[in-house]
Amino acid sequence: MKVYDRLDRQYEKYAEEYKQAALRVLDSGWYILGHELEEFEKEFADYIGYPYCVGLNSGLDALILAVKALGIGAGDEVIVPANTYIATVLGITANGAVPVFCEPDEFYNIDASRIESLITKRTRAIMVVHLYGQAANMSAIREIADRHNLYLIEDCAQSHSAKFDGRTSGTWGDVGCFSFYPTKNLGAFGDSGAVLVKDEKLAEKFRALRNYGSRVKYHNDYCGVNSRLDEMQAALLRVKLSHLDELIAERITLKDKYLSGITNPAIILPKVREKSGHVWHLFVIRSERRNELHDYLEAHEIHTQIHYPIPPHMQKCYEYLGHHKRNFPIAERFADEVLSLPFYNGMTEDEINYVIEVINAF
Numbered sequence: 001m002k003v004y005d006r007l008d009r010q011y012e013k014y015a016e017e018y019k020q021a022a023l024r025v026l027d028s029g030w031y032i033l034g035h036e037l038e039e040f041e042k043e044f045a046d047y048i049g050y051p052y053c054v055g056l057n058s059g060l061d062a063l064i065l066a067v068k069a070l071g072i073g074a075g076d077e078v079i080v081p082a083n084t085y086i087a088t089v090l091g092i093t094a095n096g097a098v099p100v101f102c103e104p105d106e107f108y109n110i111d112a113s114r115i116e117s118l119i120t121k122r123t124r125a126i127m128v129v130h131l132y133g134q135a136a137n138m139s140a141i142r143e144i145a146d147r148h149n150l151y152l153i154e155d156c157a158q159s160h161s162a163k164f165d166g167r168t169s170g171t172w173g174d175v176g177c178f179s180f181y182p183t184k185n186l187g188a189f190g191d192s193g194a195v196l197v198k199d200e201k202l203a204e205k206f207r208a209l210r211n212y213g214s215r216v217k218y219h220n221d222y223c224g225v226n227s228r229l230d231e232m233q234a235a236l237l238r239v240k241l242s243h244l245d246e247l248i249a250e251r252i253t254l255k256d257k258y259l260s261g262i263t264n265p266a267i268i269l270p271k272v273r274e275k276s277g278h279v280w281h282l283f284v285i286r287s288e289r290r291n292e293l294h295d296y297l298e299a300h301e302i303h304t305q306i307h308y309p310i311p312p313h314m315q316k317c318y319e320y321l322g323h324h325k326r327n328f329p330i331a332e333r334f335a336d337e338v339l340s341l342p343f344y345n346g347m348t349e350d351e352i353n354y355v356i357e358v359i360n361a362f
């Protein structure tokens with residue numbers, strides 16, 4: 001049996017609704033900045049529980065524009081987890097600001113207890129990532145941001161609807177940045193993203209920034225970009241959003257099967273922080289024999305992924321920051337040990353049982 005992350009199953013489940021939404025857009029004769037986007041922005045803002053949503057072209061654009069909209073640039077420092085996807089860090093460096101890396105905790109998120117020692121007089125913001133679908137330790141981080149008068153930006157690309165202490169990720173800070181890349185829990189059928197904000201003026205600024213910096217046609221207040229969430233993706237996202245709670249509930253059932261089924265002592269299973277409402281974007285295990293385990297699973301036609309094999313501070317593009325191996329030993333160790341198991345909506349009982357059986361025999 002071949003088992004791998006597949007997107008066709010979650011499409012098939014609601015195929016008729018997606019087709020109707022797509023046809024509605026094609027027939028409408030209006031494809032950019034229209035009714036579907038307006039409705040999606042309202043529905044997503046309501047769903048998360050924050051006043052304003054501004055739809056963009058991608059999660060990376062959300063991060064880049066968040067840093068830009070807050071006026072953070074050259075000479076400024078932003079504290080960011082050392083254990084994250086490169087896009088988080090690109091959001092900072094695209095604006096000429098400097099990423100200051102912070103080691104992760106045992107839940108793979110930024111270690112709140114290490115943040116304060118990294119703050120300097122140039123620090124302007126903390127950028128947290130709610131990795132794998134689990135919110136970071138937000139009460140502690142919110143308090144640090146308040147105490148030092150820092151902006152708080154949240155990378156929610158993997159955490160739609162994840163909560164900490166009952167409060168949804170994306171509503172703790174100044175800007176919540178979302179991706180709707182197809183594999184995300186709320187995934188579109190192409191690229192798209194959004195920001196969530198509580199401040200109306202800031203929302204207006206994002207609306208201008210995504211549209212060449214223009215509020216009124218041909219009058220440009222900012223040097224903006226072209227980053228709009230198109231009508232087709234907005235219409236398809238409205239369908240997916242209406243089913244997101246069911247999709248997350250299914251993921252929770254699947255992770256329970258993995259957690260109770262995998263008993264091999266060579267495997268470290270994911271842990272959930274107290275007060276955390278995890279939405280299980282990925283199911284990530286660890287093993288000291290990760291590469292061997294990966295090859296063994298491949299040989300059994302089980303396709304796994306590594307999120308992520310090289311931490312940002314070790315990437316060639318960030319050589320100029322002057323970091324070295326062993327500067328962030330915890331993040332580096334995670335990069336050597338993590339493995340994401342097949343985990344997707346529509347995964348069958350037979351498929352998950354097969355993965356569990358093969359892992360237990362490793």
Ligand SMILES: *Cc1c(COP(=O)(O)O)cnc(C)c1O
Nearest residue numbers: 058059060085087088157179181
């Ligand atoms: C996917 C992802 C992004 C980037 O989103 P795109 O829409 O692909 O640009 C940023 N940060 C994290 C943590 C992600 O997982």
